[in-house]
Amino acid sequence: GQNIDQPTEMTATEGAIVQINCTYQTSGFNGLFWYQQHAGEAPTFLSYNVLDGLEEKGRFSSFLSRSKGYSYLLLKELQMKDSASYLCAVRDSYSNYQLIWGAGTKLIIKP
């Protein structure tokens, strides 16, 4: 079956680093996406991993291990505006390459 797990909520301090984990089980893995979603707004694309390893983009990095069915999103130098939900989604070739979404991790940044 298909399953994506993320922590429901995390809290971190402004200026610190936080790692949001995502584990997945899919039949035909074809890439993993991270999106950011502020309350009441559209999800916005952050990163895409299809090969193992770390992809860095400014303050945000995303890591993938296909053998472990595991990814994380790393946010550095946290800012108050980073308070949002972070959604992990997996593209699944067994589901016609549609995205299978996790429920999202709500990140709360405290001063």
Add this chain to the structure above:
Amino acid sequence: DTGVSQDPRHKITKRGQNVTFRCDPISEHNRLYWYRQTLGQGPEFLTYFQNEAQLEKSRLLSDRFSAERPKGSFSTLEIQRTEQGDSAMYLCASSLVRENIQYFGAGTRLSVL
């Protein structure tokens, strides 16, 4: 590039009424997706189009839901005989066939009373 736009942003309706939402994708994008999202959940796939062809529809989608993309540009999603359980955010996204990234609109929030 003005992004994906959705109209209306909010819709309040009474149970049993029909509602229609519109999505205008990014102009050169040939794929268009509809999702439904409830509080604390990720987006749930409803259907998608490549140009004007509806290529897939979720098995979970009731036959009260129908979507069209008549000229391969904008799309409409209609819900007939709305029920309280239809209350959700309806998101539209678009992408290029050759690219994996989906770009989302701000959504239409539906409240069924």
